[in-house]
Amino acid sequence: MISNQGLTMASFEIQMTVNGREVRQPVSPHLRLLDFLREELHWTGSKEGCGAGECGSCSVFVDGVLMKSCLMPVAKAQHTEIETIEGLEEQGKLSVLQQAFQKMGASQCGYCIPGMMMAATAALKTNPHADREEIKERLGGNICRCTGYQKIFDATELARDVMNDKLPTKTLEEETEQESYIGSSSFRLDTSGKVTGALKYAGDMVMPQMLHMQVLRSPFPHAEILEIDTSDAEAMSGVEAVVTCIDVPGIDGFGVFKDDQPVLARDKVRYVGEAVAAVAAEDLITAKDALKRIKVQYKQLPVLTKPEEAIKTGAAIVHDDVPDNIVMHIPIRKGNVEKAMIESDYVIEESYYTQPVEHAYLEPEAGLAYLDSDGTLVIQSPSQNITHHRHKLAKILDMPVNKVRMIMSAVGGGFGGKEDMHYQGILALAVLKCRRPVRYVFTREESIIASAKRHPFSINYQLGLNRDGLIQASRIHMLSDAGAYNCSTEGVMRKAAILGAGPYAIENLMVDAIGVYTNNTPNGAMRTFGAMQSQFATECHLDLCAETLKMDPVELRRINFLRQGDETHTRQKLESVSMLEVFDSALDISQWESGISNSRGATRSDLGLSGNRPPCTLGARQFQHETVSAGQSA
Amino acid sequence: MNAPLRKYSRHKRGRGVAAAWYGIARTATIDRAGAWAELDDGGTAKIITGVTEIGEGILTVLAQIAADELGIRPQDVTIGDNDTARSPEAAHAGATRQTYMIGNAVALACREARKRLVKELAHEWEIAEDDINCSNRMVSTVDKSRCITMSEAVDICKNKGVVPVGSGSFTANHTGLDPEDGSGSPWQAYVYGAQVAEVEVDTETGEVQVLGVWASHDVGRAVNPQGVEGQIEGGVVMAVGQTLMEDYKQADGYPSTMNLAKYILPTSLDVPQVTSAIVEDPDPLSPLGVKGIGEPSMIPTAPAIINAIYDAVGVRIHSLPATPEKVLAALRDKQKSADSEEMQAQSF
Numbered sequence: 001m002i003s004n005q006g007l008t009m010a011s012f013e014i015q016m017t018v019n020g021r022e023v024r025q026p027v028s029p030h031l032r033l034l035d036f037l038r039e040e041l042h043w044t045g046s047k048e049g050c051g052a053g054e055c056g057s058c059s060v061f062v063d064g065v066l067m068k069s070c071l072m073p074v075a076k077a078q079h080t081e082i083e084t085i086e087g088l089e090e091q092g093k094l095s096v097l098q099q100a101f102q103k104m105g106a107s108q109c110g111y112c113i114p115g116m117m118m119a120a121t122a123a124l125k126t127n128p129h130a131d132r133e134e135i136k137e138r139l140g141g142n143i144c145r146c147t148g149y150q151k152i153f154d155a156t157e158l159a160r161d162v163m164n165d166k167l168p169t170k171t172l173e174e175e176t177e178q179e180s181y182i183g184s185s186s187f188r189l190d191t192s193g194k195v196t197g198a199l200k201y202a203g204d205m206v207m208p209q210m211l212h213m214q215v216l217r218s219p220f221p222h223a224e225i226l227e228i229d230t231s232d233a234e235a236m237s238g239v240e241a242v243v244t245c246i247d248v249p250g251i252d253g254f255g256v257f258k259d260d261q262p263v264l265a266r267d268k269v270r271y272v273g274e275a276v277a278a279v280a281a282e283d284l285i286t287a288k289d290a291l292k293r294i295k296v297q298y299k300q301l302p303v304l305t306k307p308e309e310a311i312k313t314g315a316a317i318v319h320d321d322v323p324d325n326i327v328m329h330i331p332i333r334k335g336n337v338e339k340a341m342i343e344s345d346y347v348i349e350e351s352y353y354t355q356p357v358e359h360a361y362l363e364p365e366a367g368l369a370y371l372d373s374d375g376t377l378v379i380q381s382p383s384q385n386i387t388h389h390r391h392k393l394a395k396i397l398d399m400p401v402n403k404v405r406m407i408m409s410a411v412g413g414g415f416g417g418k419e420d421m422h423y424q425g426i427l428a429l430a431v432l433k434c435r436r437p438v439r440y441v442f443t444r445e446e447s448i449i450a451s452a453k454r455h456p457f458s459i460n461y462q463l464g465l466n467r468d469g470l471i472q473a474s475r476i477h478m479l480s481d482a483g484a485y486n487c488s489t490e491g492v493m494r495k496a497a498i499l500g501a502g503p504y505a506i507e508n509l510m511v512d513a514i515g516v517y518t519n520n521t522p523n524g525a526m527r528t529f530g531a532m533q534s535q536f537a538t539e540c541h542l543d544l545c546a547e548t549l550k551m552d553p554v555e556l557r558r559i560n561f562l563r564q565g566d567e568t569h570t571r572q573k574l575e576s577v578s579m580l581e582v583f584d585s586a587l588d589i590s591q592w593e594s595g596i597s598n599s600r601g602a603t604r605s606d607l608g609l610s611g612n613r614p615p616c617t618l619g620a621r622q623f624q625h626e627t628v629s630a631g632q633s634a
Numbered sequence: 635m636n637a638p639l640r641k642y643s644r645h646k647r648g649r650g651v652a653a654a655w656y657g658i659a660r661t662a663t664i665d666r667a668g669a670w671a672e673l674d675d676g677g678t679a680k681i682i683t684g685v686t687e688i689g690e691g692i693l694t695v696l697a698q699i700a701a702d703e704l705g706i707r708p709q710d711v712t713i714g715d716n717d718t719a720r721s722p723e724a725a726h727a728g729a730t731r732q733t734y735m736i737g738n739a740v741a742l743a744c745r746e747a748r749k750r751l752v753k754e755l756a757h758e759w760e761i762a763e764d765d766i767n768c769s770n771r772m773v774s775t776v777d778k779s780r781c782i783t784m785s786e787a788v789d790i791c792k793n794k795g796v797v798p799v800g801s802g803s804f805t806a807n808h809t810g811l812d813p814e815d816g817s818g819s820p821w822q823a824y825v826y827g828a829q830v831a832e833v834e835v836d837t838e839t840g841e842v843q844v845l846g847v848w849a850s851h852d853v854g855r856a857v858n859p860q861g862v863e864g865q866i867e868g869g870v871v872m873a874v875g876q877t878l879m880e881d882y883k884q885a886d887g888y889p890s891t892m893n894l895a896k897y898i899l900p901t902s903l904d905v906p907q908v909t910s911a912i913v914e915d916p917d918p919l920s921p922l923g924v925k926g927i928g929e930p931s932m933i934p935t936a937p938a939i940i941n942a943i944y945d946a947v948g949v950r951i952h953s954l955p956a957t958p959e960k961v962l963a964a965l966r967d968k969q970k971s972a973d974s975e976e977m978q979a980q981s982f
Contacts, residue, residue: 049894050893050894052893052894052895054893054894054895055894104860105691105860105861105863105864108689108690108691108864108868109688109689110689136902136903137902137903139902140901140902140903141901142901142902143894143899143901145868145872145899146689146864146868147864147867147868147871148864148867148868148869148870148871148872148905148908149867149871149902149905150867150905150907150908151860151863151864151867152902153902176707176709179769179770180702181698181699181701181702181707181708182698182699182702182855182857182922183855183856183857183859184698184858184859185858185859185860185861186694186697186698186708186858187694188691188693188694188861189693189694189697189708189709189713190687190693190694220887221886221887221888222887271887272887272888272889273889303886303887305884305886305887330811330816331813331814331815331816332811332815332816333814333815333816334815334816334817350952351952352952352953353952353953353954354876354953354954355876355880355881355882355953355954355955356881356882356884357875357876357880357881357882358880358882358891358897360880360894360897360899376719378719382688383686384686384688384726384727384728385686385725385726385727385728386684386686386716386717386718386726387684387718387723387724387725387726388725388726390718402719404718405717405718405719406717406718407716407717407718407719408686408687408715408716408717410687411686411687411688411689411727412689413688413689414688414689414727415872416728418688419726419727419728444893444894445892445893448882448889448891448892448893448897449889449892453882454876491661494661494662494811494820495657495661497816498657498661498662498811498816498820499655499656499657502653502654502655503653503654503655503826511816518887519887520884520887521882521884521889525728527869527872527928527929527932528656528929528930528932528933529661529728529729529929531654531656531929531930531933532873532876532932532933532936535652535654535655535933535934535937536936536937536940536954538937539652539653539654539934539937539938539941540937540940540941540950540952543650543937543941543944544950553651553941554651557651557653561653562655569816570811570816570817570818570819570820571817571818572818572819572820574824575918575919576915576917576918577824577826578825578826578852578913578915579653579655579826579828581852581913581915582653582826582827582828582850582851582852582913583653583826583828583850585828585850585911585913586651586828586829586830586848586849586850586911587651587828587830588911589848589850589909589911590649590830590832590846590848590909592649592651592830598650598941598944598945599648599944599945599948600945601646601647601648601649601942601945601946601947602646604648604649604945606649607647607648607649607832608647611832611846611848611907611909612832612845612846612906612907613845613846613905613906613907614845615645615834615843615845616843616903
């Protein structure tokens with residue numbers, strides 16, 4: 001996002017039609033079409049997700065052709081007709097495709113939907129009879145992180161059939177007036193705002209007198225900060241304030257479980273991308289220029305990147321108050337593992353590894369902060385935890401908790417990644433210093449390097465079993481990289497430990513989940529909170545054990561499942577356990593064929609049944625078209 | 635849809651299965667959520683709560699719950715949410731907690747608001763409170779001898795000087811873990827899931843395509859089945875990404891996958907067909923019986939795929955993601971060891 005304001009660059013007059021309206025005004029040639037639409041014309045329906053043509057959230061029609069507006073200089077759009085998501089409604093009524101998205105529940109967070117809607121509209125315009133596979137190809141340039149795409153395909157197919165009169169229009173309507181609404185697929189209350197682009201996300205919001213913030217980030221994984229000189233930046237015309245850790249009035253530090261992360265780096269930086277200083281300026285370009293004039297002197301320190309190195313004696317220390325670098329160690333102990341392993345017919349051991357993962361919500365972080373007339377500090381941002389953030393900010397700012405007001409703006413995907421208070425504190429400091437509204441919108445690159453990831457896990461797994469397949473003992477050792485700050489590491493270790501051994505009745509158990517500081521990007525909350533990493537190991541390991549025991553992997557699970565009245569690994573008695581029912585249901589809907597070996601793909605007869613999609617083949621449609629045209633010419 | 639098998643080709647098919655479990659709401663600590671409700675003019679309702687919708691559809695779920703509790707429709711419910719200065723605490727969007735925690739808080743708040751309304755009507759009609767029904771936007775006596783609209787009922791209540799409001803606070807009594815042996819009751823409600831995955835492995839390139847996933851999940855009670863399916867499909871696809879392609883890379887602390895050209899996400903062409911089955915085992919310890927689905931939907935997917943790869947081509951991938959390079963290397967190793975076994979056999 002680049003603003004037109006504050007520019008000395010020669011402007012030229014642009015003429016175009018946007019959603020049927022004539023536009024004629026001076027514009028800076030460096031703007032992208034997306035910037036012009038959003039920042040100058042305030043058509044904010046088109047979203048910026050990556051700024052590099054990868055995600056498709058900014059898709060618009062230029063003279064009827066689907067284009068990614070983040071890749072198009074505005075000058076290229078001279079004398080064109082532009083249509084955005086806001087132009088799709090027909091006489092104030094949702095288009096058939098928009099109605100179909102509503103009917104099928106095809107939008108979740110909604111951030112990709114404007115672009116997806118444009119791409120789907122283009123798909124059916126290009127080929128009104130496109131089949132599901134062709135629809136998939138035509139949506140291939142648009143990423144959705146929430147829906148798994150399936151309901152988007154369903155909706156596009158539904159719209160196609162209604163448009164072709166194969167289904168009546170009333171198929172698009174909601175089934176209303178029901179006896180009970182619990183159990184009914186009521187329309188989402190927020191769909192119309194999402195399929196029309198009317199819903200405002202934080203990055204779409206503007207306020208009078210609003211300043212733009214930019215953040216200087218650490219270029220080093222681990223370094224001492226010797227000096228920060230902000231004087232040149234502060235002297236720049238258009239710069240309202242530069243903030244660093246010295247501007248924190250209260251007790252600095254935030255985190256989900258431990259407040260170990262300063263709002264802006266204090267004394268040292270611990271990962272590449274850590275926020276060091278921030279500028280609030282009249283326009284974005286001035287703010288970016290000012291960052292270059294902040295002089296930071298660093299002294300680089302030894303870098304820790306591997307958890308197994310970090311726990312060795314004599315390793316570098318990431319946080320002085322944690323000399324062994326161990327963020328959290330959650331143990332679970334039950335029965336006598338040593339004895340049970342010795343007595344087991346089989347002890348099977350293997351190691352597993354899972355990687356760090358980016359949340360990749362389509363909406364990069366953004367926030368707009370300001371002071372209410374009574375002096376209350378207000379922060380609108382896609383925060384997944386406004387309650388917690390309010391408490392943290394009140395402490396950091398030394399303000400009464402009711403004078404800090406957190407409003408969650410529409411969230412364009414979270415998945416745990418927006419639980420951390422990575423930037424709300426910086427916005428608060430800037431607002432308190434300038435007494436003016438301040439907005440900060442991350443680029444995709446900033447979002448990726450500054451925000452927490454899914455914890456990578458190294459897991460050593462030992463399972464003791466008897467010949468009949470009954471699990472006798474389980475020993476699971478999990479070592480995980482917390483990265484530079486705690487974030488949610490404590491909770492992730494706890495959940496990994498409690499659930500890791502899986503939904504099985506096990507008498508003898510020894511589980512350790514250990515999270516360790518390094519100088520990698522912090523790892524934090526992400527959908528499943530450690531449970532998918534640990535159970536990934538368990539479920540792979542059970543198949544390995546089944547093979548060794550020459551058992552059906554289905555049977556091996558079945559005989560070991562937790563049942564009603566059983567105790568969990570933490571010795572909690574379970575009142576109701578649906579595991580067996582759920583498992584049988586999955587086998588039933590997939591028409592699973594039982595069998596002893598679990599490497600029998602070549603011989604099994606339950607492959608290729610309903611519920612599969614056709615495999616992708618390189619150039620499939622291209623060859624198909626060539627065949628058709630060759631046939632026609634013959 | 636039937637996908638024709640490509641027999642005797644370089645493409646090998648296989649299937650895998652995996653199970654999973656998950657705990658609902660905050661772990662090993664007491665969890666709480668609050669909500670306010672008001673039966674409003676025109677037979678509508680306001681629900682005020684600090685819920686944070688992040689795309690999963692919780693606002694719709696809460697409107698459905700309120701509609702059922704009050705005898706109106708979801709579209710009659712206005713939700714005031716996500717503002718710490720204007721709504722009661724409902725805490726965070728995470729831990730698969732919102733339907734369970736806030737859903738129950740909203741139900742309790744609605745019950746109180748409804749009780750306040752019904753009390754005034756019972757007085758007006760000179761009957762017992764239990765003899766009054768609220769459903770389909772109508773308020774009636776059980777024997778239907780009296781029947782007025784919800785809008786009229788609210789008017790009557792207000793004319794008697796009473797605003798039909800209520801509040802609800804729901805608690806999940808979780809206990810912390812013992813620091814030595816980890817014993818404790820971290821959750822009240824647990825959910826279970828199982829998934830089958832079918833893959834096709836290209837033995838020449840190592841590429842894995844996930845063609846189908848069959849996912850069965852216990853959600854307690856499905857408030858909005860389409861929304862539950864949406865969570866399952868989205869969770870499965872997020873897990874497909876982690877299993878096959880996603881990898882946030884750093885070298886010596888310097889990230890190298892800083893944009894979406896380098897950090898590869900699943901697109902519409904990478905995703906399997908997902909068939910969902912919803913199992914309803916209501917939670918016995920809470921008013922609504924609902925549990926949750928947001929996170930558990932993605933737990934069984936990765937191991938089901940990895941087990942399916944083994945089923946197809948006989949190589950076990952122990953580290954994620956199972957990229958084509960990794961699968962191909964494993965296939966070559968397998969071939970090498972098969973060759974050397976053959977050589978050894980021949981040398982005897």
